[in-house]
């Protein structure tokens with residue numbers, strides 16, 4: 001049995017296999033073919049943070065695969081009143097066939113997985129957001145940008161950045177990360193990525209200069225400056241991130257036909273300008289839709305290995 005907690009535990013071939021499976025299911029869906037690979041199966045979705053895309057994509061995906069999804073907000077279940085996560089894991093995993101969790105500390109997800117009898121999927125933690133990267137890479141494939149791929153990430157060294165690091169290190173492309181001073185990526189995760197990069201041939205560059213990161217890039221991406229759980233730091237962060245907006249001036253430095261990706265939700269005027277966002281809306285909303293298709297590939301793949 002396999003869990004999907006970070007991309008660390010997956011090989012390049014496995015990551016590509018999951019995305020390919022998602023693409024195949026997507027093609028069939030567009031032809032009106034519903035493949036009920038998960039008939040009679042249930043997915044428990046535990047949310048300790050808000051969500052639009054993750055909830056809608058997993059719930060819809062499970063339905064389209066012939067199964068059923070349960071939306072369990074921590075506000076409504078006993079977990080939110082202090083029932084231990086390991087007890088929640090032992091109960092839910094006896095009744096459901098798969099679990100997706102969105103939570104705070106990554107260790108909470110790991111603890112759940114340790115006690116679970118069924119595959120557990122990371123639906124975002126403070127440290128990683130790996131399902132988003134499956135959708136992002138699927139979008140890069142569809143837009144034919146995999147050749148000489150150079151991704152520039154501009155912004156906060158957060159869960160998205162850490163997942164980009166894992167993806168680049170595993171798949172072997174160039175990733176340049178520009179964060180303000182004091183908002184760099186986690187040193188341990190970076191060290192792991194450098195190590196993996198030696199094997200895969202990836203190039204990883206970290207800088208405090210957005211221009212240096214974006215120059216000549218084929219894909220530019222960013223994320224909110226204020227992640228869920230950091231609301232109290234909002235004012236300080238907005239000051240500290242000055243100069244890190246992805247706007248037309250910055251995008252000019254990338255390749256002419258560079259893509260812009262954003263995991264969403266996007267805050268215009270902060271991490272991205274309205275102009276850049278709307279100019280790349282097609283790519284951004286392809287990326288959002290691909291959450292559905294990539295995660296269907298993931299759920300079927302995990303189910304096949306139980």
Ligand code: CP
Pocket residue numbers: 050051052053054055124132263264265
């Ligand atoms: N990108 C993403 O995970 O969106 P939600 O927070 O809406 O699920």
Ligand code: NVA
Pocket residue numbers: 124129158159160223224226227228263264265
């Ligand atoms: N970094 C953001 C991603 C939201 C999908 C957060 O954790 O809130």
